[in-house]
Amino acid sequence: MMATSALARLSPFNITSLALGLAFLYLPIVILVIYSFNASRLVTVWGGWSVRWYVEFFNDGAMLSALAMSLRVAAVSATAATVFGTLAAVALTRAGAFHGRTLFSGMLYAPLVMPEVITGLSLLLLFVAVDAQRGFWTVTIAHTTLTMCFVAVVVQSRLGSLDRSLEEAAMDLGCDPFRAFVKVTLPLILPSVVAGWMLAFTLSMDDVVIASFTTGPGSTTLPIRIYSEVRLGVKPEINAICTLIVGSIAVIIVAASLASKLSSRQGESAAPL
C-alpha cells in the first residue's frame, strides 16, 4: 500500500532522478550483455547478433576449469561460512552478556569493513608462515573468513526477532537445549541460513583480491582468470562469461530475498494476535 502511494506522488523530478540512477547502475551491465551477443571479433564494433562467444567459452578448457574451481571454492567456503556464521550468531544472540561479548561481536564484524587487500595480505602472510601449500584449500579458508561475518549478520537479525519463548517451550516440553535448537530454532531460521549461504556463495564467486593473494599455481578461480585475460585485451568471450555470471547472481539474489521474506512471514505468525 505504501508503494502505490509513493508511486502516485512521483513528480517529473523524481522520475528523472530515478531513471538516471538506474541507468548509472545498470547501463554498463546492459551494454555488456548486448555486446556478449556481438558477432564481431572486435569488442567495440557491432557486427550483428550471434551466440558464437558463448560457444567459444564452452570450448575454452582453461576458462571452464577456472569456473569449476570457483564453483568448488564457493560451495565449500559458503557451507563452512554458514556453519560458523550461524554458530557465531547464536552465541551473540542467545548466550546473553558473557565476558568479551562486545569485543567478539566487533571482531566478527570487522571483516565487513576491512579492506580486502589487508585481509588478503594478512592471510597470505599466515599461509606462508605456516608453510601451507597454496591452492584450493587456502582460497577456500580465506573466503570462509571473509563471508562468515556476512552470514552471521543475516542470521543474527533473524534470531533477534525470533520469540525466545519458543525455545523455552521446546525445553519445557522435554527438549534439551541442543534438541530445542534443532527442532524449533533451526527450522524457523532456516530461510535466513539459506539466504546467508547464497550470499556467501556469490561473494566467494566474484572475489578477485583475496583469491589472488591466497591462490597458488593450478588453482585459478574464474574472476582471476577473467582479470588476467582482460589485461591482454578484452575478448568478446569475456562478455559472454560475465553475462552468464550476472544472470546466475541475479537468480541467486532473487531466491535469497524470497527466502528471507518467507522467513520473516513465519516469524510474524509466531506472535500472538
Added chain:
Amino acid sequence: MTNEARHGSEAAAPADLPLLQVDAVVKRFGGFTAVNRLSLDIKAGEFFALLGPSGCGKTTLLRMLAGFETLDSGGILLDGRDISNVPPHRRPVNMMFQNYALFPHLSVRDNIAFGLRRASLPRAEIDARVAEMVALVSLEGMEKRKPEQLSGGQRQRVALARALARRPRLLLLDEPLAALDKKLRENTQAELMRLQRQLGMTFIIVTHDQEEAMMMADRIGVMNAGRLQQVATPRQLYEAPNSRWIAEFVGGINIIDGEVESRVAGRVTVATQAAGQVTAAVPLQALTTDQVCVAIRPEKVRLSRGEATPDAGHADGINRMEGVIAGISYLGGQTRYQIRLDRGALLHASVANTVRLETNAYDTAQRVVAYFAPDDCMVLDR
C-alpha cells in the same frame, strides 16, 4: 485464616505432604531483588493463583518453577524432592506461555504431540493422547492447521492442550487469558476450571486480574515487591485482608485514618477526623500501634434518607454518618454513590439494583445517612 491454616500442623501424615514446597527462594537480577525469601506450599489438586501488580515478581517465580530461572538461594521441592537444579526438560512441570509460544512451523497435531514425542512414547500411545487432548479442548477437525490459521481462542486451546499432553504434576499458566477479549476470557475461565477439576491436576496461574484470580482459584497468593503479602481463599482475601495494602489492592474500599479510642467487648472504637467515631470488630491481626485506619467495602455501606432507624438488629453501636450525595455512577447491576460526609470524608457506597423500575433512587446533592455494622468494618495498621 483460622480453619484454613497453611501448614497443616494438625496432620503430619506423609499423604498430606504438599505437592510443591517453595522454601525461602531468593532471585536477584543485578541489584534488583525480584523474589525475596518467598515461601509457599501448594497442595495436590489445588488451583492456585499468583496475583500482583506488574513487576512484583510473580512471573519470575513461575519461571523458577518451570526451570527457566536459577535460584540465588532457597529451594523448590516437588513431591518432597528438590528440583532447584533440575533443568526444565527434566521437570514434571509444564508451562502455558503468555503468548502461547506455539511452534509456527508445526501443525496443531504436531504442536500437541511435540512433548509426547520427546518422551519417546510408542506411536499408538502418542496418537491416542493427541486425540484425547484435541477432544478435551474441542479442536476436532483443526489438527492439520498451522497456528497462523487459528483464531486467538483456538491458539490458546492448542497451547493448553500441548502443555497438558505430558500429564504434568504441575501446570503453570502465565497470564493465559490476557490476549483474549472479555467475552472469550469469561468462557475460557470456566473452561479452565472444568478441566482442572476433571483432570484433578494442580494449576498455578499468574495473573494481574484480581477478578480472574478470585473467580478461578481455590487460594490466591498476593505478591508485592518480591514477597507474598497474603495467601488466602478469595473470600478471606476480600473480607479479611491482613494489611492496608491488600485491602486497597483487592477490590474497592473506603479507608479512613484514625486513632484507637477504646476496646470494649469485642469492639474497637476509632476516632477519625474525617468521619467521626467509628466502631469496628476486633481485628484478627494484633495492631502494632494505636495509629490505625478503618476500612469498609462500598457494598457494606448502606444508605437511608435518615427518617427511619436503620437496622434495629445492629442497634448496638451501629455507625451512622450524615452527608450529601456527591456523585452517582450507574453500572447496571449496581449503582455507586459518592457521599461527602459532613465531617469531610468521601465515602463510596454501592447499592445493588434489585428492582427494575427503581423509583426510590437517590439524587445528587440529596442529604442521606450512610450506615454500616461494626462487623462489616475492619481495623488495619496504617
